[in-house]
Amino acid sequence: ADEIELNYRLKWLFNTSVAGDIYADAKGYFKEAGLKVTVREGSPEKNAINELELGYADFGVASADQVIRALDKGAKIIVLAQLFQVNPMQWIYRADQPEIKTLADLKGRNIGITFGGNDETVMNTIFTKAGITKKDIKITGVRFDFTPFFKREVEIWPVYRNSQGVILKDKLEKEGEKVYFFNPADFGVNFVANSIITSEKTWKSRSEVVKKFMAALLKGWEAAMDPANEPDVLIDVKKRDKDPNDELRRLQLIATRELIKPSASAKIGTIDVDAWKQTETIMLNEKQIKQPVHVEKFLKN
Amino acid sequence: MLFRRIYQFLIVYSIGLLFLLLIKSVLSLSDYVIPGVGLIIETFHNVFDTYFFDVMNTMSVTVLGQCVSIAMAFGVGIAGRRSSWMGSFIKVTAYNIQAYPIVALAPIIFILLGDGFLSRLLIASMICYFPLLLSVLGIMATPVVDIEHFYIITGRMRWQLEVKIRAFENLSKLTTVISGSATLAMAGTIVAEFIAANAGIGYSIRIALYQSNLAGILIALFMIGIVISIYQGCLETLGEQIKTRWSVSKRGNI
Amino acid sequence: MLFRRIYQFLIVYSIGLLFLLLIKSVLSLSDYVIPGVGLIIETFHNVFDTYFFDVMNTMSVTVLGQCVSIAMAFGVGIAGRRSSWMGSFIKVTAYNIQAYPIVALAPIIFILLGDGFLSRLLIASMICYFPLLLSVLGIMATPVVDIEHFYIITGRMRWQLEVKIRAFENLSKLTTVISGSATLAMAGTIVAEFIAANAGIGYSIRIALYQSNLAGILIALFMIGIVISIYQGCLETLGEQIKTRWSVSKRGNI
C-alpha cells in the first residue's frame, strides 16, 4: 500500500529526551499506521513552527512559549499533545551550598540565566512571586559551556534536567561532589515545555492522518517509557545519539521517564490546560506577548 | 563616496526586505515566520534605542578588534613570509587555529580569559585577522625584484625595509583588504557577543533569535548595515588619503 | 611538504594541549573543567571512529564549498573591480552581507532553503568566500600597465583578458590565498553543521559542547587539524605545480 510521507521536526538534537519519537520510528509504529515519517533534529535556528507554515514539516515539537508567541503573531497552529508533564528546565547547584527550601533562599545567590531563553521568563516569574528584586541576587548570562559553573563562579545554573542535568551530576559525582536541582514547579510555577504541534490546515483537512500519527507516536512514547523495554529503547537511541556512554544514557532515560510519565497512572501526552493558561499569563506579564491569545482554544487533545 | 555607500546600502537592504515580503505574501505566511511591514515598524520603534546603543557598543569593539587583527596579520604575515622551516611552522600554526571554528575554541578561550571584554575582543580579532593574514602573506612572500635588488646586492636589506617595500608596492591591495576586513571585524564581534552573551548587538540578536523575533533581527541587520557602511566609507576615504599622501607609484605608467 | 605540514601540526597541537594541561595542574582544576590525559585517551578510543567519519563527511562539503566560494569570489571580484557605480554597488552588497554574522542570517537561509545539504553548503561558502573576495578584488582592481597597455591601445582588451593578465601576474598571491582559504572553508562548514545540526564534525562538536565534553572537543580539533593539514598540503603542492606549469613570470628577474 502507499505510505503517506510525513516530516516530523523535533525541537532539539537526537538524545534520550526524544526516546519516544525515536522508538516509534525504530519499532515501525508509524509504518504499521501506513505512515512514512522522517524524524528530523532541531536547533534554535530551525524551528518547527516555521517549517509547518512553509510546508517543510507536517508535525513538530515546540515549547509552549514558542507556541504562544507564534499564536500572538497570527500563526495557525494546533497543540496535539503535551510531552513533558514536568518542565525539564531546572537549575542545578552543588549540595555543599545551602539547599533552596523556599524561594527566599535564592537571595544573595549568583544565578545563571540564558538571556532571551525561557529560563529567563521562568526565573523572572519566580522573582516576582517571591518579591525578589535585582538587588537581592546576582545574575550571570549563561552561554553554552558550563565553565563558570564548574569554576564555581556561578552557583545556580540552568540545565535540562534529563539531559545536561544527568551529565553534570555524573561529572561532579566523579569528583566527589553532590548536586541538587531547583525545580520551579515545586514552587507553583508551571511553565509548559515541549508539545506536539501541527498546522491548523493539517488538523482540519487531514484529521485521519493526524489521528494515525498521534496514535503511533504516543504508542511509541508509552512503549519507550515502559521500564521493561529499557534495554531495547537504549539500543535504538544509541543508534541516533552519538554519545558512546551507555550508562549516562540509561540515567537520562530514567530522568526522562520521571518528566514524561511522573506516575504510573499518568497518560502520556496529557495537556495540562491550567499550566498552559499559567504559561500564557506569565508571558503576558513578562510582556512577551502583546495581548491574550487564549491558548486553551488551540489545545486539541 | 560615503553617501554613495549609504544609499547603496539602503537599496540593497530594501531589495532584500522586499524579497522577503514577497515570499511572505506569495506563500501567505504569518508574522511569526516573516514579519509584516506593520510589525517591523512597530518593532523598530520599540527597539531602536536599545539597538542603537548596542551597535555603538559593538562598533567600539570592532574598531579595536580590527586594529588588533591588523597587527596580528602583519606580525604573522611578516614572520611567516619566508619559505624556511620556521616560516612554514608559523603558517601552519596560524592556519590550523583558523580551521577551528570559533564555537569550538570558545570554551577554551573562556576558560583562559573569562567571558569579559577580552574574550570578546580576542574572538573578534581572530575572525577578522585571517583574511588579512592571507593577503599579507601573499604580498610579503612576493619579492619586488626591481626595487629590492639594490638593497640586497649592497647588503643593506633589513626585514623592515623588505616589508616596507612590499607593502608600499601593494598599497592599493592592502587598503582594499584592510577596509574590506572591517565587515569581518564587525561580524566577528557580533559572533563573539552572540556566544559570550553580555552586551552588544550580537547579544540582542541572540535574544531575538531565541524568541523567534525575526523583525528584531531584520532591524538589527539594518543598523549593522548602516553603521558598517559609514565605518567602511570612512576607512576607504582614509585609504585614499594615505595613497595620495604616500603618492602611490604608478609603475609602468612611465 | 605534506609531511612537514603534518608533523608541524602535531607539534602545534601538542604545545596547545600541554599548555592546557599545565593550566590544569597549576590551578589544580578538576577533570570537568579541563580533562586529564587519561580522560582524553579514553574519549579518543570511544569517539575516534565516529569522529573520523564525521570529519570525512565535513571534508567533502568543505571541498565543494571551497569551489563554490572560489567561483563566487571571482564572480563578485571581477564584477566589482571597476570603480564605476555598478562596481561599487556590487562591492557594497558583498560587504554588507558579510558584515552580517551567519548566526543572524541562518534563520533566513533556513526559511528560504530548508535545512538540507544546500543550506550547509551555502553557509560554508559564505564564510569562506569573503577573504578570497578581498584578495581577488585587490588584485583585479590593480592594473598591470606594462602588459595591459598593448591590448588597451590596440582595442583588443576584453574583460576576460584583463582578468587573466591580472590573475597571472599575481598567481603566487592567489595560490597563497586559495590554499589558505581551505581552512576557512573547513571552519565555515563546521559552523554550518553546528547550526544546521544534522551531520559532520560540527554536529558532533555541538553535541560535545552540549554535554560539556571538552575531551571530545579536543579530539575533534585534533582530527580537524590533521585532515586540514593534509588537504592544505595537497592544495599547496597543486599550487606549486600550477605555478611551474604556467611558468610564473619572474618579473624584474631580467
Add this chain to the structure above:
Amino acid sequence: MRLECNNLNFTYPDSDVPVIKSLSFSMETPGFNAVFGPSGVGKTSLARLIAKMESNFKGNIDTRGMDTILYSYNLERLPGWSSTGNHLDRVTPEGKQPLKDRLIDIFELKNILPARFSKLSMGQQNRINLVRYLLQDFSLLIMDESLANVDEKLRESIILSIKNLFADKMFLYISHNLMEVSGFCRDILVFGKPSGNKGCSIIQGRDYKKGYQPDKEALDRTMLEIMNAI
C-alpha cells in the same frame, strides 16, 4: 594629411612645472620621423599626448585623417602564460601571417618564439614587443625607445625594413642615438634644453632608404645642426 600641434601646453596634474610650453610644429605624413632631445625634456610626455593617453593639455593637436595612433615603449611586457610565439599568433590579424613571418625574419626572432617573455634578454623583449605593434592596423606608430636595448647593426636593418614595408604609414621614433636619428629619419622634432631657451624646431634628417650610400659629410652636417638646436 599631417600631424600638427598648435601652441601646446601641458603640465602633469600633481606638478606645477610645465613639461611642454607653447609647442607648435607640424609634420607631413606618411614618413619615418623622430623626436629628439635631452633626457627629461618631455619627449615621452608629448608622445602620450599625441596618443591621447593624457588629457588636460591646452592648445590643440591635430591628428585628422589618422584613425589609429599606437604608442609603444620599451618597458612593455607580454603575458607570461604562453610562449611569445603564441602571443604573437593571437594578436596577428587575419591575413597578416605572411607579414608576421617577414617581421620575425627581419627582427631575428625565430629562435626565441618558443620561449616565455620573462626568459628573454632585454633586446629580445624589445623586439618581440615592437613586432606585435607592427602587425596591427595603424596610421601612426610612436616608438618610444622601442629598440633601446637592441644592437646597432640589427637596429639599422630593422629600421630600414620598416621604412620599406610601411612606406604609407607614419612613425615617430624616439631615441637617444643621434647618428641613427639623423640618418634614418625625415622630420626630426628637436627639443631644446629646458634651461636654454632654444625652443623646439624641426630639422630635416637624411631619411636613408634601403641600400643607401652613407654620405658622411651631409650626415655630419645634420648631426651638427641638431646638436646646435638643443
Add this chain to the structure above:
Amino acid sequence: MRLECNNLNFTYPDSDVPVIKSLSFSMETPGFNAVFGPSGVGKTSLARLIAKMESNFKGNIDTRGMDTILYSYNLERLPGWSSTGNHLDRVTPEGKQPLKDRLIDIFELKNILPARFSKLSMGQQNRINLVRYLLQDFSLLIMDESLANVDEKLRESIILSIKNLFADKMFLYISHNLMEVSGFCRDILVFGKPSGNKGCSIIQGRDYKKGYQPDKEALDRTMLEIMNAI
C-alpha cells in the same frame, strides 16, 4: 688583481641551450672595461654570473681581491614612499656627502631630487639609479645598460667623470653603442654571434680620458675590429 674566467659554461636551469659556452678571458683591474655583443648573446647572463647572482655554472670565475661586486641594470626602481633625493641621502655612506653632491652635479639631477621616482622620465630614472651605486663601496661595478635612456652628450660627460673619479675601481660597461664602447673603454669583451663560430675575444678600446682628442681613424679601426669579431 684581475677578473678572470676559465672555461666558463652556463645553461639556465629550465633551458637546454647553453648561454655561455667555454668562455675564457681575463681583464686587468682597475679600468673601465666593456662587454659588447648582439642582443641575446649572453652579456647580462655573464654579468649576473660575475656578480654571483646565478650559481650552477661550470668552470671558474676568479674575482680574487675584489670584495664587493655590484650589478646594476636599467629596469631598477627606487621605492616610492619618498623623494629620490631622500632615498639618495639614506644610502649615502658616512663621509660621502661631497661625492654625492659632485655626482648630482655631473648627472644633472639637481632639479629632480624632490620628485618621486615614478614621476621621472626614463633617462632620469636611469641616472638616479646609477648614482646610488656609485656612492657605495665597490671594487667592481657592472653597469648593464645603466645609461641606456640617457642622451649621448650627457652620457659621455658622465662616463668621463666616472673614469676620472673612480680611477682605482673596475667597471664593466654593457651597452649597445659601438662608438661609445670603442672610445671610452679599455678592455672590451666581444661576444661573437652564436650562429657564427667566432667565440669571444678581448679587444683594446681607445680608453679616452677627460679632455681627450678624438682620433677618428684609430676609433674607426677599433670599431671595425669589434664588428669583425662579432
